[in-house]
Ligand SMILES: Nc1ncnc2c1ncn2[C@@H]1O[C@H](COP(=O)(O)OP(=O)(O)OP(=O)(O)O)[C@@H](O)[C@H]1O
C-alpha cells in the first residue's frame with residue numbers, strides 16, 4: 262500500500278511539473294508575441310530586480326583552460342593552491358595530487374564541494390565544479406569535453422571589494438604557495454614532427470644543478486654587477502610597467518669553451534628560482550613552430566639558446582639580405598610579393614633576428630618575468646646589429662681563469678683560502694690562458710686521499726705546459742653539443 266501511495270504521489274509530482282512547465286512556456290510565448298517591446302524590456306528589468314532581491318548574490322566562474330590556445334589558466338592554478346589549505350579544514354571530500362615529482366602531496370577539495378572564506382569580515386563561498394561529457398566515451402584518457410572550473414559566490418553589495426581587492430590577494434597568495442610547492446624544471450623541446458595531443462612540445466627533468474653564485478669562479482666585482490642586475494630585474498615589475506616595457510631581459514654570454522657559461526645560467530636560475538627552457542633550434546623548422554613553442558612557456562623562466570653560432574645561420578645574414586634586394590629589384594611587383602610571402606611562411610628558416618622578433622612580440626603581450634640567454638664561443642661571428650643594446654640588454658664575457666676566479670675554485674675544491682703556492686699560481690695565471698674548467702680538473706683528487714699540495718703542484722705543471730703551448734686551443738671549431746644544463750633523463 263505504501264509503495265502504491267508513494268508511486269502515486271511521484272506520478273502526480275511529475276505530472277504537476279510538466280503541466281507547470283508547459284503553462285510557463287505557453288505564457289512566455291504569448292508575452293513575447295503580443296506585448297510591445299518597451300513593455301517587455303520593463304517587465305524583464307523589474308523581473309531581474311525581483312530575482313536580485315530574492316537572491317542577492319553574484320557569481321564569478323574561473324575555467325581551467327582559456328584562450329585561443331586553451332592554455333591552463335594561471336588564475337585557476339592560483340585559486341587551486343589558495344584553496345588547498347582551506348579545503349583541508351572545511352571540505353568533507355578531498356582530492357590528493359603529488360607535487361615536487363611525488364615528493365609531497367597537495368590536498369584540494371573534490372568536485373561539487375564548497376568551502377567558505379572570509380576577507381575583511383566579508384563572507385564568500387568557493388565551489389569546485391566539473392561538467393562531464395555529454396556522450397559516454399570509453400577511453401583511458403580524460404574526456405576531451407570535460408571542463409573544470411571554480412565558482413566564487415558573494416553578496417552583491419561586496420562586488421567592488423571582491424573584484425578589486427579580494428581576487429588580487431587570492432592570486433598573490435595562490436602564486437606564492439605554488440612557488441613553494443613546485444619542483445623547478447629544466448625543459449627541452451621535442452622535435453616538431455613528434456608534437457601531438459599526447460606528446461608535448463617540451464619534455465622536462467627536475468632542475469637540480471648545484472651551481473650558485475658563491476661557487477661561480479669569476480672576478481668578484483663583475484659577479485656582483487650581474488647579481489645586482491638580475492635582482493633589479495626580479496624586483497622590477499612596477500618599474501617595467503611604469504615605463505611601458507615588457508618585463509623581460511636578454512643576456513649574451515660569450516667566451517671560450519669551459520669558462521662557465523652554462524654554470525652561470527644554472528647559478529642565475531637557482532638564484533632567481535626560475536625554470537629553464539633549453540631551446541634546441543635545430544629541432545624547429547620555421548618561425549611558426551618557434552612561436553608555438555614560445556607560447557607554451559611560462560613566466561618566471563629562463564629561455565636558453567646555447568651555442569647560437571652552431572644553431573643558426575648567422576654568418577652574412579646582412580650580406581644575403583643585400584643580395585636579395587638586388588635580385589628583387591629585377592622582379593615585377595606581383596612576383597616580389599609572392600616571393601616575400603613564401604620566404605616568411607614556408608621557407609621561414611629560423612634566424613637570430615627571427616627569434617628576437619618573436620620573443621619581443623610575444624613576451625610584450627603575454628606575461629612577464631622572463632629572461633632570455635644566448636651563449637656563444639664566437640661573438641665576433643654575430644651581426645653587431647643583433648647584439649646592440651635594446652636587443653641584448655647585457656653582454657657578459659666569461660674569460661679565462663684569473664687569480665680571483667682560481668681562489669673561488671680553490672675554496673670549492675680544496676676548502677682553502679690561502680697557501681704558499683698561491684703566489685706562483687697567480688703569476689702563472691697572469692701569463693696563461695687556462696679555462697676555469699681546466700683549472701678545476703687539476704684540483705680534483707686523482708686518487709683517494711691525494712693532498713692539497715700535490716693537487717696545486719699538478720696545476721702548476723699544467724699551467725707551465727699551457728704557457729709553453731701545450732694546452733688545447735680554445736678556439737677550435739665544434740658542433741653544438743648537448744647542453745651542460747641537462748642532468749637527468751627526460752620525462
Ligand atoms: N667560472 C666557473 N666557475 C665554476 N666552475 C666552472 C667555471 N667554468 C667552468 N667551470 C667548471 O667546468 C665545467 C664546464 O663549464 P661550463 O659547462 O659551464 O662551460 P661553458 O662555458 O658552458 O662551456 P661550453 O662553451 O663548452 O658550453 C663546469 O661543470 C664547472 O664545473
Ligand SMILES: [Mg+2]
Pocket residue numbers: 522523524567636745
Ligand atoms: Mg655550455
